[in-house]
Amino acid sequence: MSASRPSPEATAAPGRRVLGVDSGGSGLRIALGTADAAAPVATAVCGAPVRTGPAGIDAGHLLEQLLPAVRSLLARSGAGEDAGLDTVAIGAAGMATLGERLRTELPAALEQALGVRRLALAADAVTAYAGAVGQRPGAVVAAGTGMITLGTDLTDWRRADGWGHLLGDCGGGAWIGRAGLDAALRAHDGRRGGSAALLSRLEAVFGPAPGLPALLYPRTDRPAVLASFAPEVAACAGHDPVAEGILREAAAHIAEAAAAVCPAAGADGEPCEVALTGGLFRMGDPLLVPLREELSRQVPQARAVPGSGDPLTGALSIARALAVGNLRLPLHPTLLRVAGEEPGQGSV
Structure with missing residues (x-):
């Protein structure tokens, strides 16, 4: 995956596929979209909340639900279930304190399974912010x-x-x-x-x-x-x-x-x-x-x-912004992390 924030010049091609994910107490919600359109192409809901154990949020359990659902969305959208994704943003309840396994395991797993080039991992409060406020102070x-x-x-x-x-x-x-x-x-x-x-x-x-x-x-x-x-x-x-x-x-x-x-x-x-x-x-x-x-x-x-949008809307907007090199929200080690980057600490 990219080891640095994409530059504004490295914009995604029109129609490049992006994915937003909201993981919360009611399960996974997923939205497939493109880098040049605000509205999702297709959405899905997985009913089982991702398990949390002594080691934190279970990355394997998240992938068990996410990968089949994404392949189904790709097939429904006409891209074919073997098509890849450019950028993914995942917002999860507990990410800030329980998300170490997600930060460690998901980048390589999603790159291998779906060809994901850029991955943002965010606390659900951050995706709520992105959905409700956008990329403004x-x-x-x-x-x-x-x-x-x-x-x-x-x-x-x-x-x-x-x-x-x-x-x-x-x-x-x-x-x-x-x-x-x-x-x-x-x-x-x-x-x-x-x-x-x-x-x-x-x-x-x-x-x-x-x-x-x-x-x-x-x-x-x-x-x-x-x-x-x-x-x-x-x-x-x-x-x-x-x-x-x-x-x-x-x-x-x-x-x-x-x-x-x-x-x-x-x-x-x-x-x-x-x-x-x-x-x-x-x-x-x-x-x-x-x-x-x-x-x-x-x-x-x-x-x-x-609020103008919910956390799933926010996750998809973060994925789109990251895909086109226009992510303005500040990075943080646990609140908003882009795979391969070393964000500053911030004041939280």
Whole structure:
């Protein structure tokens, strides 16, 4: 594979095939495209999430799913399943901390199997950024079950939170759901800060309150179970001050993380765009109204905007930019690595 970032002069020929991959909790999503067109030619979904073990993300398991799916996409596109690929960008949840096997094993494997010349390996927060903001300075809030913010001035990356439901993800779905269940159990016990409305919703969703620990603690998907209660908090927020307060506190946490990563306003005074992406924001106004208020207070140089694309869109856009030598997003050893390059450390 190329050992250096392609120059602008070394642009890809029209129609050269590129691939974007998004690996997350719901499995692999794959988009085949060309270097000179924004829209994908064909897409595929592999249902099984890539395994993670003591050695990190399992590169072999990813390849077991990816290679047959790519060959099928190539055949469907008319290129033939034996056709090669110019450039691939893979975004993966856990890439920053658990991606060493991917960085070590995938370059040679993809070159041998598909003729891949250029490979970018990115954290899913980076592909979320590329999909939502593009290759401009700004910041992204990626919020679903968890919550992470990422920002760049195109010199380096800054990251805040994303530490998981036990250590952080403050303001994310699991955080909101847990706070709502806490308020419900306080009402059950007669403790201060309880919410009868949320207790009623707990019982409707999970059954009698005393049975909740037995339902929750043995589960391996506890963050998702906690996050499943977040919409109940949002539904109660219009008439329950405790639920409203939980969402206001969540908004404050999210804005605080955005403030930590958002670059300063440009010399022309243009505000920093903060793209809001992820399923959490489908809650709508109960969360978005206090979040906009908090962003205005904590990050006055910011302007909140909806994300223009998702992480799969971002992975495909990174592959296209790399193919034509126009990748402007900063490289980083674990957040965005191009095979064969030695990126600077950045400040994350």
